[in-house]
Amino acid sequence: MISEQLLYSLAGVGLFGIGLRATLLHHMLLLRLLALNVCGAGVFLIFIAIAYSGVELMADPVPHALVLTGIVVAVSATAMALALGRRLAALNDE
Amino acid sequence: MIELLWSIFDITLVLLLLALAWTTCSTQDVKRAVTLFIAMGLLLAIVWARLKAPDLALAEAVIGAGISGALLLSAIKDYPSNMVSHRSTLIEGIINSLTLVLTILMSWAVWHGLNMSDGVRLSEPVISQLPVSGVSNPVTAVLLNYRAYDTLLELAVVLTAVLTVLTLNEKRVDYEFSSPLLQGMTRWLVPLLVVTSGYLLWVGAHAPGGAFQAGAMLAAAMILLQLAYPSRRQEFNNSLLKILLVIGIFTFLLVGLWMMSLNDDFLAFTPAWAGTLILIIETAATVSIATALTLAYLGGRPRGWEDTNRTSRSIAENGGAG
């Protein structure tokens, strides 16, 4: 059986690929943002999969902290992107 | 036997995750995409818990699925519900093949990487230095002591985003839907959320939790309040809001600079005081994060936000300068 590290790392790569593809394909901002977030989730998953050290040992806390930072950055960027989209829509309506 | 069950569980989790990601990314219906995304966020929280990252599970649930989800849900109405994005088949083909190649390359790299690593991670130094760090939760130690500088910059990122959201658009006036059910639930939920948030802040020093989770939960409570009682919306003093927004970074800087004057090293906490200092910083950060996330969700300029000239009430009357 493949190790959890490998399984989840590959899952992370998969998420990254899925998100990347969708980011490049979508025109609409909202859908692109969702895809970017999925992409980010993939990277985070890779980090946490590396950190996992099995049932006995404690997981490596550094990637946990990094991903926490990453999640906060992602939500900030999402909020800003949505606000920009709203402003553009308002300008387009004028 | 147990091994097998765990493996089945893991594989199921991974397949579900990939399936959710795929459907989220390939659907063209905005509402559906957001809903699936929120579901994926919750599933991700479970994955974090499975991979022994409880701090992250909390954060993902509150911030990743909760706040992000709320933001995305409230943005749905701005977008047409069924716009088909057509890229030419050639470009689509190129993008598909490029991402496929990249995915394969990365998988190959991961395969080799996991085999080659000699298991040397930073966990040992983290644990060994823990007694000097002032807290016993290793993630908090990393976030607020060893790599506190990163957290400082991260708070700056949040502030930048909120500043933009606050000044870009007119204030939203579409939260008029409320119901007795929502109000009833809110009466129970908000106090609960506030207390839990305080608990998370306090407990972050020695158990999963911390400023970000606490701040986001507090923001959730505030958002809920605003949604349930739109007519009774408090117009906060704008100066107070601004102070609340900056107090997190400000406290962080003050403590860091104070430590620099004492120990000749920015953000180097004297071990004896480290625990207290971290708690002070985290409290201020929680307040700022909660304010920031709430304002980010509500969006738009509060009345009189850009009233730089205090004497011009007329600007405030007209709902903010244009």
Add this chain to the structure above:
Amino acid sequence: MMNDAIIWVIVIPLLGSLISIIWSRYASIIAIISNLLALAASIIIVANVYQYGPFNHALGSWQSGLGISLRADALSSILLLMSMIVISAATFYASAYFTDPVKRARFWPLWLMLVVALNALLLSGDLFNLYVTLELLGLSAVALTALSDTRAALQAAIRYLSIGLLGSLVFLAGVALVYMGYGTLDLVALSHKVQAEPLSQVAFGLMTAGLLIKSALFPLHFWLPSAHASAPAPVSAALSALVVKVAVYILLRLWVDVFDLVLTPLSAMLLGTLGAIAVIWGSWQALQAQRLKLMAAYSTVAQIGYLFIFLPLIVALPEGPVQDAAFTALLLMALTHGFAKSAFFLSAGVIQQYCGHDRIAELGGTARALPLTIFVIALSGVALIGLPPSGSFLGKWYLISGSFQAGQWWWVPVIAIGSVLATAYVFRILGYAFGPGESVGRVLNRGREEIPALLLALFATLILGLGSFELWDFVAQHSEFLRG
């Protein structure tokens, strides 16, 4: 002293940003003071590196890469100094440029955040910290671009944000792989550990790709022209001169420092080729542009291309004074462009405010109306073309001689064509500006705006060119990695 200066150069603008949120009425003064103080700190840092050599400081003094280190060597400190000079000049400019108090109140906190991001990035010695600074940089740059509040600006800002986030995520994926393989994020530690193997190769590719997006190298440049053209003038100056440059800086740092065993001559050649295409394509588009700021933006695309042409040369040349010379030439070109382009954008802003537009064909009469501004444009044009005594003349000279020495003569026609096209588009502007049109004006129209621009242009054209020998020595002696 050095310890403190490194911290102050990041902390002072951050404090300034916070205070300017609270006291928006005094925001201009706060910003000017903050930036001048940070400029002083950056001078101290450069002086210190000059005297004592490269400087590495682990924040918190945690052992074995547990914390984050800040580092300064010749390359980063010089770029830091340039950055603060450009920012200070643009700050003076911006205090006069924005007349609407609302825009002003929005501008200053974001502007100071941009400064924080730039400085933190240049001094960072940790991979994940680089990611965070890149994000701060990207978000503040986008927010500042959107400040123009026009449809074009918002569209450009959204595109800039989307592609910027993508670039950061791809970069972060590389960081994840690096941590997976080597268990550390510290640049110095990594420079010893990284070997050529599948993991590091893919990580290298990912990080390079993310940074190429941020440096706007052809063909990933498409987001730049509209963003730089529709942002407010001081913002455009910072974007073209600094924001794009620091991405190239990180790439250079990673290539030469961390991944030097991983990179292949082929990859360097690939980037060089893309750079060559950027030079020709960017210059051609600049010639076609109808608007001054759009022309300047395309010119940036071309100038970034020149920087990338250096890569295959640096990789191919043997270690020693010849390689050092090529490296310093790259720095010289980057610096010259930074000063020249920012001066150009600031002047374009003056013209736009005066004429109400920036259409090149309708610039008739501006030479009489805004003589100092047109003079500045001419000066910066000299630096963009690469005429002596500007720094870029020396830079191009070494680029050409380096090409011959490395046996890669094919870059030379590219440089020649690029320079010819640059001459064309600069003289096109001057031609129209000196053409017939109404109005006569005083020499100094808007002092607070024009003088900073003049100073920047002088830096580009005269000071860098004449002072380049000191620069040569400085970089050769004190670059961390060039000494092995």
